[in-house]
Amino acid sequence: xxxxxxxxxxxxxxxxxxxxxxxxxxxxxxxxxxxxxxxxxxxxxxxxxxxxxxxxxxxxxxxxxxxxxxxxxxxxxxxxxxxxxxxxxxxxxxxxxxxxxxxxxxxxxxxxxxxxxxxxxxxxxxxxxxxxxxxxxxxxxxxxxxxxxxxxxxxxxxxxxxxxxxxxxxxxxxxxxxxxxxxxxxxxxxxxxxxxxxxxxxxxxxxxxxxxxxxxxx
Amino acid sequence: xxxxxxxxxxxxxxxxxxxxxxxxxxxxxxxxxxxxxxxxxxxxxxxxxxxxxxxxxxxxxxxxxxxxxxxxxxxxxxxxxxxxxxxxxxxxxxxxxxxxxxxxxxxxxxxxxxxxxxxxxxxxxxxxxxxxxxxxxxxxxxxxxxxxxxxxxxxxxxxxxxxxxxxxxxxxxxxxxxxxxxxxxxxxxxxxxxxxxxxxxxxxxxxxxxxxxxxxxx
Numbered sequence: 001x002x003x004x005x006x007x008x009x010x011x012x013x014x015x016x017x018x019x020x021x022x023x024x025x026x027x028x029x030x031x032x033x034x035x036x037x038x039x040x041x042x043x044x045x046x047x048x049x050x051x052x053x054x055x056x057x058x059x060x061x062x063x064x065x066x067x068x069x070x071x072x073x074x075x076x077x078x079x080x081x082x083x084x085x086x087x088x089x090x091x092x093x094x095x096x097x098x099x100x101x102x103x104x105x106x107x108x109x110x111x112x113x114x115x116x117x118x119x120x121x122x123x124x125x126x127x128x129x130x131x132x133x134x135x136x137x138x139x140x141x142x143x144x145x146x147x148x149x150x151x152x153x154x155x156x157x158x159x160x161x162x163x164x165x166x167x168x169x170x171x172x173x174x175x176x177x178x179x180x181x182x183x184x185x186x187x188x189x190x191x192x193x194x195x196x197x198x199x200x201x202x203x204x205x206x207x208x209x210x211x212x213x214x215x216x217x218x
Numbered sequence: 219x220x221x222x223x224x225x226x227x228x229x230x231x232x233x234x235x236x237x238x239x240x241x242x243x244x245x246x247x248x249x250x251x252x253x254x255x256x257x258x259x260x261x262x263x264x265x266x267x268x269x270x271x272x273x274x275x276x277x278x279x280x281x282x283x284x285x286x287x288x289x290x291x292x293x294x295x296x297x298x299x300x301x302x303x304x305x306x307x308x309x310x311x312x313x314x315x316x317x318x319x320x321x322x323x324x325x326x327x328x329x330x331x332x333x334x335x336x337x338x339x340x341x342x343x344x345x346x347x348x349x350x351x352x353x354x355x356x357x358x359x360x361x362x363x364x365x366x367x368x369x370x371x372x373x374x375x376x377x378x379x380x381x382x383x384x385x386x387x388x389x390x391x392x393x394x395x396x397x398x399x400x401x402x403x404x405x406x407x408x409x410x411x412x413x414x415x416x417x418x419x420x421x422x423x424x425x426x427x428x429x430x431x432x433x434x435x436x
């Protein structure tokens with residue numbers, strides 16, 4: 001099971017067919033017949049938030065669906081920060097990405113902080129955990145990766161309408177064993193050649209790459 | 219005073235002329251003559267991090283510098299989340315923005331979580347807190363704002379080489395009194411006209427807008 005907090009998000013998971021196990025609510029009128037009334041003081045004890053919303057739900061973790069390789073897919077090699085993954089899920093949802101792949105050592109997408117920062121978007125994306133190295137070596141898909149040095153994303157001529165774009169770990173980037181398998185190296189250029197800042201935040205990088213692809217494919 | 223944790227970030231603040239008040243270090247060899255040795259167990263007690271780095275410094279909050287209105291400036295109307303502001307500072311540094319303006323009710327840029335997520339970039343940006351309404355009404359600068367409905371950023375023809383781009387609060391967007399003063403409304407288009415997701419994360423929106431401006435001004 002996993003926890004979803006907040007009225008809007010809970011409604012999104014219900015509307016998208018997730019199996020609701022239990023729903024606790026300070027004000028049940030928002031969930032007719034579905035919620036168990038709870039005191040705010042009790043909700044505070046079970047909430048993961050510092051300032052809990054009035055509603056907390058438990059849903060069943062769904063079986064993962066088949067990955068649709070005809071669309072562009074984002075893959076994450078050891079993504080660590082739950083806030084980053086949640087923000088990325090929200091950005092992917094905005095730009096119409098349907099599938100995300102995470103390496104097995106990545107943060108769990110049903111971690112409460114991921115669910116919270118994804119703001120309901122987790123209910124619309126298919127997230128699969130698998131051996132990235134194995135997938136990339138066996139699939140015949142085009143494989144792109146984001147690096148600190150590569151082809152500037154703005155000048156890259158390929159349309160990137162399908163294939164896999166790999167993003168690396170927050171501190172260490174893409175691991176050497178995955179880097180070896182990547183066909184096209186992409187980079188987000190910095191305004192000048194100063195040493196600092198050394199990198200962009202991971203979720204900001206994903207937002208920039210997806211925006212740029214969306215712009216050129218319009 | 220404000221707290222900076224982590225070897226790299228502390229070095230960046232020192233190198234950029236910030237006044238160091240005290241520096242506690244588990245391993246002083248990284249800061250010759252500047253650090254006071256501290257036990258890891260004591261550092262853990264004073265650190266704001268769950269997994270503290272070996273170094274914690276106190277710097278003096280500098281006097282704010284004059285805003286350079288000849289460059290493009292980002293302004294934030296009631297930005298609330300310290301992680302967002304920190305990430306935004308890092309992204310601004312990446313794309314060469316020098317000045318950020320925050321409304322007076324915004325989160326403090328010297329909040330430890332802002333400093334942490336800005337990863338040293340706070341040492342290179344000038345951040346000024348002032349009455350946004352007053353500033354925009356009195357300055358003759360072009361004023362842009364990001365909204366859920368406006369001109370798609372990709373089609374907007376203006377170069378945006380100077381002026382002010384206003385971003386709103388995480389939950390409520392730009393406040394009505396500021397919206398009235400904004401000349402050009404910009405938006406980041408969604409992949410289709412679904413109701414959800416309702417918005418993008420604030421720091422992701424900033425990353426997208428800055429990347430798009432940087433691309434077209436290259």
